[in-house]
Amino acid sequence: MRTAPTPGQQIEALRDELRHHEHLYYVLDEPKITDAEYDKLMNRLKKLEAEHPALITPDSPTQRVGGKPREGFVKTPHSRPMLSLDNAYNEDELRAWGQRVRDALPASESVQFVCELKLDGLSVALHYGPGSHGSAQLVRGLTRGDGTIGEDVTTNVRTIRSVPLSVSAAKLKAAGLPQSFEVRGEVVLPQAAFVKMNEDRVAQGLAPAVNPRNAAAGTIRTLEPNIVAQRRLDYYAYFLLENGEMLLPAQSATLDALRAAGFRVNQHARTVANIENVIGFIQEAEPLRETLGYEIDGVVIKVDSTAQQRRLGFTGKAPRWAIAYKFPARAATTRLEDVLFQVGRTGKLTPVAALAPVFVGGTTVTRATLHNADEIERLGVRIGDLVEVERGGDVIPKITHVVEEKGSKTPRHKITFPAECPRCKTPLVREEGEVDWRCVNASCPARLEEELRHFASRGVMNIEGLGEVLVAQLLGHSIAEHEADDALGENGDAPTGAPTRKALVHSVADIYTLKKEDLLTLERIGEKSADSLLEQIERSKQQPLNRVILGLGIRHVGERTAQALADEFGSMDALIAASADDLTRINDVGPKVAEAIREYFDNKRNLDLVKRLRTEGLTFTAEKRVRGTKLEGLTFVLTGTLPNLTREAAKEKIESAGGKVSGSVSKKTSYVVAGEEAGSKLDKANSLGVPVLDEAALLRLLEHGAEVA
Structure with missing residues (x-):
C-alpha cells in the first residue's frame, strides 16, 4: 500500500516539475506541456504553499518571474x-x-x-x-x-x-x-x-x-x-x-x-x-x-x-x-486507435495515444500524451473510445475526456501497461509513492538515445549539429527508419525498431571518440558537416563543471541544482565523495535529490562513464564558492521589490556572507528585508517584533557584519 506523500513532498515535486518545464520553455524552447497545464501546476503549488506558508522558499517557482536566458549571446x-x-x-x-x-x-x-x-x-x-x-x-x-x-x-x-x-x-x-x-x-x-x-x-x-x-x-x-x-x-x-x-x-x-x-x-x-x-x-x-x-x-x-x-x-x-x-483550449473529437509506450532518459515509461488523424488548432494531430497509469484510470479511457483532444497552449495535445457513444459497435479494449520495457525487455519497476513505471536498465537503448540528446542539447554541452536524426544514426538507425519510427513526433520518442547497421556509440562518452571516417559513413553527412560536428564536440570539453554534472542526467538534478553542486564542492571528485548529509546541507538539495545523487554515483556503470569523460578531457573542477562569515547564524526573509537588487541577487549576497534565506517569517527570523509592495510578511515581522531592513541597510550589514544592526 502506497504511503501518501506529505505536503512538503508534494510541494517539492511540484517545484521540480515546474522548474523542469520553465527550463524547457524559457531556455530550450522545447515545451512539453500546454500553458493551461503549466498554470494548473502553478496554481496547485500556490494553494499548497498558502496552506503551509512555513514551506515557502525564495527559490520557489511562485516567487520568481521566469526562466534564465540561454547562452550564445551577450x-x-x-x-x-x-x-x-x-x-x-x-x-x-x-x-x-x-x-x-x-x-x-x-x-x-x-x-x-x-x-x-x-x-x-x-x-x-x-x-x-x-x-x-x-x-x-x-x-x-x-x-x-x-x-x-x-x-x-x-x-x-x-x-x-x-x-x-x-x-x-x-x-x-x-x-x-x-x-x-x-x-x-x-x-x-x-x-x-x-x-x-x-x-x-x-x-x-x-x-x-x-x-x-x-x-x-x-x-x-x-x-x-x-x-x-x-x-x-x-x-x-x-x-x-x-x-x-x-x-x-x-x-x-x-x-x-x-x-x-x-x-x-x-x-x-x-x-x-x-x-x-x-x-x-x-x-x-x-x-x-x-x-x-x-x-x-x-x-x-x-x-x-x-x-x-x-x-x-x-x-x-x-x-x-x-x-x-x-482563450479556452481548442479541441476536437477523434478515435483512440492504440496506445504506444515511450521510454525517457530516466527510464520513465510514458503512454502515448495513437489517434485517428484530426485537425486541431491549425495542426493535424495523430498523437496525444496520456501521462501515466493514474491518468488513464482517471479518464477511464480504453482503446477504441471516442475521445476529445485538446491543444491548450498549442504544444502537446492531450485527451481531456471520453465522449459517450450510444450504440457504437467499435471494439474497446483495456489499456494495459507492459510488464517489460518495450525496448530492452527489462522488467519495469514502480517505486513506492510514485505514479510512474520505469525501466531500471541503465544500458537500455531507448534511455541511451534520450541521454545522448540531453547531453548534446544547447542548455547542457551545447554540441551544435548533434540532433535527434544524427543521434538515431549513431545508434544504428537509418534516416528512413528514424522517420518511420518517429510517429510520436513532438513527443520526442525514441525509435522502436531494431538498428539495421552497426552502432557507433554505446554511451555519451563515445561521442568523444568519433572520427571523421565514422561520420562519413552516415547518411547526409559530408566533409564539411563532419568537420563542423567534430569541432563542436571538441569545443564542448570547455563547458564548465556544472554543465558536465547536468549532462550526466542524474535524476532530479536540473540546471539550478547542478550549479549549486559545482559551487559547493568545486570538483567532480568531491561531489562523488559527498555523503547524503553533505548534500542536504546545500539549499537546492533535499533528501530526495541527495538520495538520487548517491544512487547515481554508487552505480559502477555510472562511475565508469565519469572516468571516461575525465579521460576525454572534460572540465572536472570549478572555483568553489567560498562563503563568508559576517552573517553566519542569521536568517533573512525577503519581501517586496528592492530598488536595485533582484531577489536572486540579494539571496546570493546573503548566502555568500554565510547567512540563510527563508521563505517565511517566524520568531527565529533575524531580519526581514522589505522593498516596495511588501505584503503579509512585513506585517508578520512587525507583529513579531522582527527587525526590518531596507536595501541600503542590508548592504551595510553585508559590508560590516552584524555589529551594525
Whole structure:
C-alpha cells in the first residue's frame, strides 16, 4: 500500500516539475506541456504553499518571474523588468480583477481599459538612440530572458523587416518621441512562413517545428542571421519607455505614437470604458483566431492611464494594472486507435495515444500524451473510445475526456501497461509513492538515445549539429527508419525498431571518440558537416563543471541544482565523495535529490562513464564558492521589490556572507528585508517584533557584519 506523500513532498515535486518545464520553455524552447497545464501546476503549488506558508522558499517557482536566458549571446540587463502577466480564464475572474482595480483607485476617478490581442510569440525590447539629422536609430534588441537580464539579439532583430532600423526626425516629431527611447513588442512567425519553414525542414530530413511560437523563439536565437532573414519573422510593438519609465500618459496614446513612428501595431486594439465592454471585445476577438494569419492565445487588458498604472503598481512578478485573458483550449473529437509506450532518459515509461488523424488548432494531430497509469484510470479511457483532444497552449495535445457513444459497435479494449520495457525487455519497476513505471536498465537503448540528446542539447554541452536524426544514426538507425519510427513526433520518442547497421556509440562518452571516417559513413553527412560536428564536440570539453554534472542526467538534478553542486564542492571528485548529509546541507538539495545523487554515483556503470569523460578531457573542477562569515547564524526573509537588487541577487549576497534565506517569517527570523509592495510578511515581522531592513541597510550589514544592526 502506497504511503501518501506529505505536503512538503508534494510541494517539492511540484517545484521540480515546474522548474523542469520553465527550463524547457524559457531556455530550450522545447515545451512539453500546454500553458493551461503549466498554470494548473502553478496554481496547485500556490494553494499548497498558502496552506503551509512555513514551506515557502525564495527559490520557489511562485516567487520568481521566469526562466534564465540561454547562452550564445551577450547578456544585458533590461531598463526595467519584463514581467509576466497574471491570467484570467473566465469572465468571473476577469470581473474580479476589474473590481480589484476599481477598489484600489479613488471612487471619483474613471477607469478606462485598452484591449489588445495576446500574440503568441517572443517578447523583444528594441532600444533606439540618436542617429543622424535628428533621427533615432536601432542600437540594441534584447529578448525577455529571465525578465531582468535579456540576450542581445540585435543582429537578428535587424533582419526583421517590420522593425525600423531608424526613425526619422519628422516621424519622431509626429509621434512626440525623443531620440532615445525603448519599444517593447512581440516577435511572431506568420502561419504561412511557418508552413514554408516546415516544408524546407522536411525536405532537409529534419523534424518539423511544433508550432509558430517555438519556431519564432528558436529563430530569433539562432546564431545565423541569414536563417533569421529567411524565416520572415514579424514584430508588433505595444510599449514605449524612456529610461525604463512609461513615456506617454496613456497606453492608447502609446499605440498611436508607435503607429506614427512607423512601427507595426496590431490593428485589433480598442479602448473601452468598463469590464463589460472588455468582455465584448474578447467575444469578438476569439473567432478571429482562425483568420488572422498568426497565432493568438488570448487578449491582454491594460489600465489605460499611466498615472493610474503607477499607483496600482506590481506584485512580485506581475503588474496589477494588466491581465491576460486566455482563450479556452481548442479541441476536437477523434478515435483512440492504440496506445504506444515511450521510454525517457530516466527510464520513465510514458503512454502515448495513437489517434485517428484530426485537425486541431491549425495542426493535424495523430498523437496525444496520456501521462501515466493514474491518468488513464482517471479518464477511464480504453482503446477504441471516442475521445476529445485538446491543444491548450498549442504544444502537446492531450485527451481531456471520453465522449459517450450510444450504440457504437467499435471494439474497446483495456489499456494495459507492459510488464517489460518495450525496448530492452527489462522488467519495469514502480517505486513506492510514485505514479510512474520505469525501466531500471541503465544500458537500455531507448534511455541511451534520450541521454545522448540531453547531453548534446544547447542548455547542457551545447554540441551544435548533434540532433535527434544524427543521434538515431549513431545508434544504428537509418534516416528512413528514424522517420518511420518517429510517429510520436513532438513527443520526442525514441525509435522502436531494431538498428539495421552497426552502432557507433554505446554511451555519451563515445561521442568523444568519433572520427571523421565514422561520420562519413552516415547518411547526409559530408566533409564539411563532419568537420563542423567534430569541432563542436571538441569545443564542448570547455563547458564548465556544472554543465558536465547536468549532462550526466542524474535524476532530479536540473540546471539550478547542478550549479549549486559545482559551487559547493568545486570538483567532480568531491561531489562523488559527498555523503547524503553533505548534500542536504546545500539549499537546492533535499533528501530526495541527495538520495538520487548517491544512487547515481554508487552505480559502477555510472562511475565508469565519469572516468571516461575525465579521460576525454572534460572540465572536472570549478572555483568553489567560498562563503563568508559576517552573517553566519542569521536568517533573512525577503519581501517586496528592492530598488536595485533582484531577489536572486540579494539571496546570493546573503548566502555568500554565510547567512540563510527563508521563505517565511517566524520568531527565529533575524531580519526581514522589505522593498516596495511588501505584503503579509512585513506585517508578520512587525507583529513579531522582527527587525526590518531596507536595501541600503542590508548592504551595510553585508559590508560590516552584524555589529551594525
